[in-house]
Amino acid sequence: MSENITYESIAKCDSEIYQLIQSEVERQKSVLNMIPSENYVSKAILEATGSLLTNKYAEGYPRKRYYQGMANVDEIETIAIERAKKLFGAEHANVQPYSGSPANAAIYYALLKPGDKIMGMRLDMGGHLTHGHTVNFSAKFYKSYPYVVDKETGMLNMDEIRKLAIKEKPKLIISGYTAYPRTIPFKEFHEIALEVGAYSMADISHIAGLIVGGAHPSPLPFTDVVMTTTHKTLRGPRGALILCKKEDRLANVEGLDEKQAKREKNLALKIDRAVFPGLQGGPHQHVIAAKAIAFSEAMKPEFKEYAHQIVKNAKVLAETLMDNGIKLVTGGTDNHLILIDLTPIEIGIGKQVAVALENAGIVTNMNTIPYDPSTPFKPSGLRIGTPVLTTRGMKEEEMKIIGEWISQIINDYENEELQKKIKQEVKELCEKFKFY
Numbered sequence: 001m002s003e004n005i006t007y008e009s010i011a012k013c014d015s016e017i018y019q020l021i022q023s024e025v026e027r028q029k030s031v032l033n034m035i036p037s038e039n040y041v042s043k044a045i046l047e048a049t050g051s052l053l054t055n056k057y058a059e060g061y062p063r064k065r066y067y068q069g070m071a072n073v074d075e076i077e078t079i080a081i082e083r084a085k086k087l088f089g090a091e092h093a094n095v096q097p098y099s100g101s102p103a104n105a106a107i108y109y110a111l112l113k114p115g116d117k118i119m120g121m122r123l124d125m126g127g128h129l130t131h132g133h134t135v136n137f138s139a140k141f142y143k144s145y146p147y148v149v150d151k152e153t154g155m156l157n158m159d160e161i162r163k164l165a166i167k168e169k170p171k172l173i174i175s176g177y178t179a180y181p182r183t184i185p186f187k188e189f190h191e192i193a194l195e196v197g198a199y200s201m202a203d204i205s206h207i208a209g210l211i212v213g214g215a216h217p218s219p220l221p222f223t224d225v226v227m228t229t230t231h232k233t234l235r236g237p238r239g240a241l242i243l244c245k246k247e248d249r250l251a252n253v254e255g256l257d258e259k260q261a262k263r264e265k266n267l268a269l270k271i272d273r274a275v276f277p278g279l280q281g282g283p284h285q286h287v288i289a290a291k292a293i294a295f296s297e298a299m300k301p302e303f304k305e306y307a308h309q310i311v312k313n314a315k316v317l318a319e320t321l322m323d324n325g326i327k328l329v330t331g332g333t334d335n336h337l338i339l340i341d342l343t344p345i346e347i348g349i350g351k352q353v354a355v356a357l358e359n360a361g362i363v364t365n366m367n368t369i370p371y372d373p374s375t376p377f378k379p380s381g382l383r384i385g386t387p388v389l390t391t392r393g394m395k396e397e398e399m400k401i402i403g404e405w406i407s408q409i410i411n412d413y414e415n416e417e418l419q420k421k422i423k424q425e426v427k428e429l430c431e432k433f434k435f436y
């Protein structure tokens with residue numbers, strides 16, 4: 001797939017920004033982008049995010065707004081909602097969240113009271129800041145009881161997670177991660193939530209594209225609330241989406257009259273009201289239009305192929321790395337990402353290796369590994385993924401080549417000559433798999 005994009009108007013009005021955008025276009029074309037949370041969107045999505053829908057204020061929801069001139073954006077938002085529900089098999093969808101963190105904030109605001117207990121995975125184990133990390137609002141307004149992965153295997157230990165849930169009785173149990181390379185047992189998480197009287201929530205930001213493409217089990221329809229960003233494997237614009245059940249199975253209606261009880265039981269309404277007016281103002285209608293396009297792209301048969309190819313590519317890449325003696329957290333992958341444990345080479349060298357790889361045209365990110373003997377600023381891991389390479393059309397054959405390059409750099413990360421040589425080879429490979 002190859003897409004031509006030009007920015008003639010920006011060139012005419014602001015040469016400084018134009019030059020930087022052009023450099024970024026060149027960078028994205030000429031490197032192997034292996035950051036697992038990034039992707040390259042279609043030209044249709046770029047056009048929608050650059051459209052004049054950005055000019056419109058639209059506080060409220062379709063047919064319940066505070067402004068006139070809503071005919072087109074009401075239609076667009078309604079289409080986006082209906083497509084999201086169909087794509088994921090959800091009872092209710094809110095397409096307004098600006099991004100993942102605000103979406104998670106809205107979910108907590110809808111379901112919890114300040115001081116309620118939440119349980120998500122610890123950040124340094126592969127969780128997310130908004131799942132209860134100490135420096136984040138999620139642990140300031142709520143009491144966080146994080147779970148960890150098993151020290152031996154690097155995998156989720158559902159017995160331990162269940163024990164913690166029974167002990168702490170959280171109001172919300174969160175599954176979904178940013179650096180976990182294995183299948184997530186969403187059903188088991190929901191069953192634990194049922195057992196302890198908690199809401200179940202799945203943050204599927206990383207794997208939403210795999211889920212709708214049939215390459216990872218879905219947390220729907222049973223999970224109470226599901227959140228995803230739209231710009232990762234789902235390959236839409238930068239933004240987020242909340243999906244939920246219509247009914248709040250934990251609603252406390254004691255002492256309420258019929259009308260109040262009906263409202264209290266309405267989970268969809270609680271989520272919508274938490275997003276707006278609870279947290280956000282005017283929704284970004286240009287992004288909502290782009291989300292609608294992304295949902296439609298994700299319903300096409302070729303999206304299924306893409307989702308399965310992401311996983312096939314990651315598995316071949318993981319095998320190639322391990323054949324070269326590279327250690328992987330959990331010993332492999334089931335999804336789009338691989339977490340490399342660099343401690344056998346040296347503790348705390350994630351950053352140096354990420355820089356060495358970037359010098360060779362391979363863009364990744366440093367990451368903590370579970371039970372990292374170093375610090376988050378000097379972690380011992382490297383996170384890599386296959387979504388962008390798959391979007392560009394690369395397959396198993398290319399993964400073997402790339403796996404060899406990454407292994408060589410890791411094993412000799414101070415060798416600048418090697419970096420230069422591989423950079424040239426990377427450029428040649430990228431030329432064969434043009435996207436923009």
Ligand code: DSN
Pocket residue numbers: 037100128178
């Ligand atoms: N920053 C995202 C990631 O890279 O995984 C998570 O929000």
